[in-house]
Amino acid sequence: MSKIIVRGGRKLAGNVKINGAKNAVLPIIAASILGSEGESVIHDAPPLDDVLVINKVLQSLGIEVEYNRQVIRVRAGQINTCEASYDLVRKMRASFLVMGPLLARLGQARISLPGGCAIGTRPIDQHLKGFEAMGADIELGQGYIEAKVKGRLKGAKIYLDVASVGATENIMMAATLAEGTTTIENAAKEPEIVDLANYLNAMGAVIRGAGTGVIRIEGVEKLRGCVHTVIPDRVEAGTYMIAAAITGSELYMEGAIGDHLRPVISKMQEMGVTIEEDENGIRVRATGPLRAVDVKTLPYPGFPTDMQSQMMALLMVADGTSLVTETVFENRFMHVEEFANMNANIKVDGRTAIVSGNSKLRGAKVCATDLRAGAALILAALASEGETEITGVHHIDRGYVDITDVLRELGADIYRSVPQEIEQEVAELGFFNIQPTLA
Ligand SMILES: CC(=O)N[C@H]1[C@@H](OP(=O)(O)OP(=O)(O)OC[C@H]2O[C@@H](n3ccc(=O)[nH]c3=O)[C@H](O)[C@@H]2O)O[C@H](CO)[C@@H](O)[C@@H]1O
Numbered sequence: 001m002s003k004i005i006v007r008g009g010r011k012l013a014g015n016v017k018i019n020g021a022k023n024a025v026l027p028i029i030a031a032s033i034l035g036s037e038g039e040s041v042i043h044d045a046p047p048l049d050d051v052l053v054i055n056k057v058l059q060s061l062g063i064e065v066e067y068n069r070q071v072i073r074v075r076a077g078q079i080n081t082c083e084a085s086y087d088l089v090r091k092m093r094a095s096f097l098v099m100g101p102l103l104a105r106l107g108q109a110r111i112s113l114p115g116g117c118a119i120g121t122r123p124i125d126q127h128l129k130g131f132e133a134m135g136a137d138i139e140l141g142q143g144y145i146e147a148k149v150k151g152r153l154k155g156a157k158i159y160l161d162v163a164s165v166g167a168t169e170n171i172m173m174a175a176t177l178a179e180g181t182t183t184i185e186n187a188a189k190e191p192e193i194v195d196l197a198n199y200l201n202a203m204g205a206v207i208r209g210a211g212t213g214v215i216r217i218e219g220v221e222k223l224r225g226c227v228h229t230v231i232p233d234r235v236e237a238g239t240y241m242i243a244a245a246i247t248g249s250e251l252y253m254e255g256a257i258g259d260h261l262r263p264v265i266s267k268m269q270e271m272g273v274t275i276e277e278d279e280n281g282i283r284v285r286a287t288g289p290l291r292a293v294d295v296k297t298l299p300y301p302g303f304p305t306d307m308q309s310q311m312m313a314l315l316m317v318a319d320g321t322s323l324v325t326e327t328v329f330e331n332r333f334m335h336v337e338e339f340a341n342m343n344a345n346i347k348v349d350g351r352t353a354i355v356s357g358n359s360k361l362r363g364a365k366v367c368a369t370d371l372r373a374g375a376a377l378i379l380a381a382l383a384s385e386g387e388t389e390i391t392g393v394h395h396i397d398r399g400y401v402d403i404t405d406v407l408r409e410l411g412a413d414i415y416r417s418v419p420q421e422i423e424q425e426v427a428e429l430g431f432f433n434i435q436p437t438l439a
């Protein structure tokens with residue numbers, strides 16, 4: 001498996017073209033299962049391992065999927081099976097998002113339990129509660145979850161105990177073909193939910209309120225393929241924004257949407273980073289010293305948990321002590337131990353990390369324990385003295401397109417031992433040597 005090698009201390013400069021959002025395209029691909037007529041054409045689908053995996057899940061169901069130059073074409077007129085196998089679902093939690101569409105379309109779905117995970121227990125009780133409220137019988141056994149409904153799902157009022165992104169998406173997709181109206185209360189409000197609702201509406205669904213805490217879905221008889229462009233990846237953009245700040249540089253995030261990044265922008269401004277937004281993107285400039293700030297992760301529009309580790313990397317080099325509180329996942333501080341190997345000074349007390357700033361970071365051998373932790377290690381390495389060697393690169397490949405090439409073009413001294421596309425080609429040949437995901 002590949003390693004990423006970084007020699008820190010270089011300034012960066014230039015434009016970063018932000019890719020389509022991983023967390024938007026995955027549910028959108030799953031939603032394509034609902035289109036019993038025509039073809040769905042999904043533009044700006046980023047070439048990530050997660051996208052390859054979910055495409056394979058659809059193909060394993062007998063659905064036609066073509067992926068070429070960031071465009072995915074899905075023809076789901078015929079589906080051969082309602083079962084998504086363990087081998088694929090274990091690679092990525094988001095594969096579970098095919099449950100709602102399959103249940104709605106075929107009245108039955110059998111999906112392997114999504115695998116264990118490093119950032120928290122990540123139960124799926126809220127997804128199942130929603131399906132049950134819509135009339136599905138759920139059975140668990142032999143590592144699989146089976147859901148069945150006689151006839152169509154029935155519209156229902158569903159209150160989510162936690163504003164889960166995945167549960168909101170899964171229930172919203174299932175409800176599009178249900179009989180009657182479904183209301184999701186305490187729904188997640190993330191931009192990716194809005195993108196999915198826009199996609200479903202373009203397929204013929206009737207969804208209102210996406211982006212607010214109450215979403216109403218009027219069921220329709222059938223959906224058809226449509227053409228859609230995926231929103232830009234706010235986490236990819238946020239990660240490069242921190243790359244600019246941590247190296248005292250200036251970068252322009254082309255295509256990034258400021259409104260999707262409000263808490264990240266605000267916190268970076270509080271730290272003393274200059275941020276300018278225009279209609280095409282976001283410019284980040286860091287010249288002076290950075291101030292410590294406290295950060296608490298929350299569901300959207302709060303500070304995103306997917307930016308917590310990267311923000312922590314930046315706080316390690318700020319003046320003063322910062323508190324980072326993780327409220328979304330109960331075990332998302334594994335990067336702290338790796339940061340400590342790089343000479344950071346961080347103490348964890350329950351769900352809060354106390355980050356002492358002004359660290360003189362030093363290169364070390366470290367391991368990416370999950371996707372964003374991996375990105376945060378790259379960021380810390382850019383600001384470190386000496387060489388950092390990062391293993392666990394398969395995690396990073398789940399969510400960043402060519403991150404080493406992009407950073408090298410911006411001026412970083414960074415390379416990976418095996419290029420991402422070669423690892424993907426090997427995976428495409430069928431040797432899915434990507435380990436089960438831990439994030
Ligand atoms: C593919 C994708 O979009 N992944 C994102 C999605 O993950 P995902 O959809 O898995 O995250 P959720 O919003 O569901 O999880 C949020 C919290 O709710 C809990 N929970 C969730 C479902 C459930 O049935 N019961 C339950 O208790 C989880 O354990 C977690 O503590 O949102 C997370 C929170 O913004 C992000 O970090 C992930 O990057």
Ligand SMILES: C=C(OP(=O)(O)O)C(=O)O
Nearest residue numbers: 093094306371372399439
């Ligand atoms: C946790 C993440 O993704 P996933 O939900 O796919 O594991 C992430 O994108 O940071």
